Amino acid sequence: MTGPKVVLGVGAGIAAYKVCELLRRLTESGHSVKVVPTADALRFVGEPTWAALSGQPVQTGVWEDIADVPHVRIGQTADLVVVAPATANLLAKAAHGIADDLLTNTLLTARCPVVFAPAMHTEMWEHPATRANVALLRERGNIVVEPASGRLTGRDTGPGRLPDPAELFEVARRVLAGDPRDLVGRHVVVSAGGTREPIDPVRFIGNRSSGLQGYALARVAAARGAKVTLVAANTALPDPAGVSVVRVGSALEMREAVQSVAAAADVVVMAAAVADFRPSVFQGSKIKKTDKNETLPIELVKNPDILAELVTRRTPGQVIVGFAAETDDVLDHGRAKLARKGCDLLVVNQVGENLTFGAPDNAGVILAATGAEREIPRGSKDQLASAVWDEIAALLA
Template sequence: MPDEAPDPAAGQRAGAMTGKVVVLGVTGGIAAYKAVSVCRMLVDAGCHVVPVMTRDARRFVGEATFSALASEPVMKSLWGEPDAIPHTRLGRRADLVVVAPATARFIGSYANGISDGLLLATVMATRAPVVVCPAMHTEMWEHPAVQENLEVLARRGVHVVSPEPGRLAGGDEGFGRLAEPGRIVDCVLGLLAGDHSKAGDHSKAGDHSKAGDHSKAGDHSKAGASLSGVHVLVSAGGTREAVDAVRVLTNRSSGKQGHAIAEAASLRGARVTLVTTTDRSVPHGIEVVRVESAAQMEKALLERSISAQVVVMAAAVADFRPKAAFEGKLHRSDGLPEILLEPTPDILMELSRSRRPGQLLVGFAAETEKVAERAKLKLLAKGVDLMVANDVSAPGAGFDADTNQVLLIDAAGSVEEIPLASKHAVAEAVLDKVARLMGPGRAPGQG
């Protein structure tokens, strides 16, 4: 069994999805072992999991493991299953298909409509949402063929759970590691939870008579309240301010929470622009702007906020920066440098001042004490609609952790406590609150 990190969101997921049929596709990548955890977490959440393994996946993990943990024995082939037409039957039964890990080969075949195997034929035959979780070495991940194939899939409405940086096979480090099972499961359960029209969809699933339906195949229900048609602008990460040619002043922000919000908003159908200081990968369909300093972030945000209905300022912007960066590299032999600091632009304040009518502005407050009190003061001072306040000194919360624990404080004074949960779950809670605050009177386009 793979190592399993404690999963703080497990309790929240338990039994939530009674009877939802999830087809779990496993392809032949080194990360196939992690699909065992995905399988178990989905079963624990109450899903009826049908595992489908490719031939090469079975070289990595024995089918007996999945057959024992899933709700049904492993399915492997278009030929020789008890059902004579297994792919269409499976495609229609599925409430959702998730492929984890998804190899470059699978992604390429799927993008090109090649259905030479049970799993590929099933994703081609289904009208249920499909979630693809790529995993591969960095070189393969960065290959234009893989990126273009994923773009094609994302355009068609396939949900892509992007890989992460970290340890890869053969001792390598880099980008391309399968997303953590908890993140994959959160995405699956989020989509299933938002899928209110599913009963009706089942009867329509087999109705291929309308050619136009194919374009709708990607219009799957989104997790939580829909943000379809809303432009959401999100900032993420800690800014870096140059001291000299090689050194920077920065902070401990990892950008994980901002990226999680951008991903969650995109899954809800929003048009998302993410301004980030990190080099984290960003799922297809999200416009990403990479910046470094507070000044660059301010420019990027102010330019793009003009069209945004929601602005989420999750980035940790430096409060001070060196007045001028030293030329070249400072050396120890030069003696101690005198670094004069000056304030950086107050981006949240600028966004508040320049905001368009009806635009909803969300700020973040990272505090180490008197969290609610300070966050309320910041909300008033900056004139924002919602403040997400977190105690960055609390265990498991704040910078670089995969989990967070926040207070959602709105301008009317309401305080909602979101207990320790994955940053993706916190992102969903923030967006639920945003959707409630937008309300019918602040619907997109009415600003």
């Protein structure tokens, strides 16, 4: 393999088995991956598995192939080091420069970006010693991905779960692509997905939004160093690595969740497709079809305008971004909406059947309150997200 050289350090955690999927994604995308597990990590996943998936011999000790000086060369020649799972023990050693095995020696000699993906029980993750070690690593420029929240070993549940391997791969890919770290120290809120307005316990009024664009915005912001809160409505996507996810269903739930976190945020990006209307009455039981009800009128009432409310409540220096999905006269409607809402930026894109909603690609125009307009050609939703964050970063600066 002639692609970027990645060192995959594997810590001694039960989540090591998930890292096999991360390794597969790295190798299949053309990266040359050298796996460096700790000795205890091999108790969870054996050396033959790592060697077979990487196509390279696995080293664990500083005394192997000593003529090649592996404890120095592996780190020196790497383009990226990813440590997953990063146990509390590994984080402590890395933070304090302890080098008692091949992996920790590699971390000391690496001059490339280093990504740590912690995985441990909640009590260990929340311990003051671990939090201090994480803060120290981040202060030195390392990327420490926030763990996901969910089922842990045994019956325990809470923060400390290794993020989805596909999302960790996206972090690695974006770091190798050279994403700027211009959002470090910023807290951003992103909404995603489509709200559903219940008619009865079975039926609802909804839309085609998949949440892909909002998730891309959250993922790119996290890769650029931001603390990200994602308010997700009715999505079936894995949580982006390093992102705190709040799940909602209806527009009213979206409003409450966004407002609860927006006041402390530097940026709010409303990418969700929020229903403009909801049924005025919720039927507590399923509406039955009978011979008498050939038609079924449903009275709708207007939902709160979350974006406009955010603008009126904004804190000094806060950047607020809206999205406008239009089917025709896209720019005219977008410009009118920007003037009406009063946000800093409005991203306008055309939607329709098999267009934007649920699709892997997107195109749009970023309209600014200053009158500037930037057209983003069709490409991946990550590309559009990067363009949006470029404009936001310029406003923050």
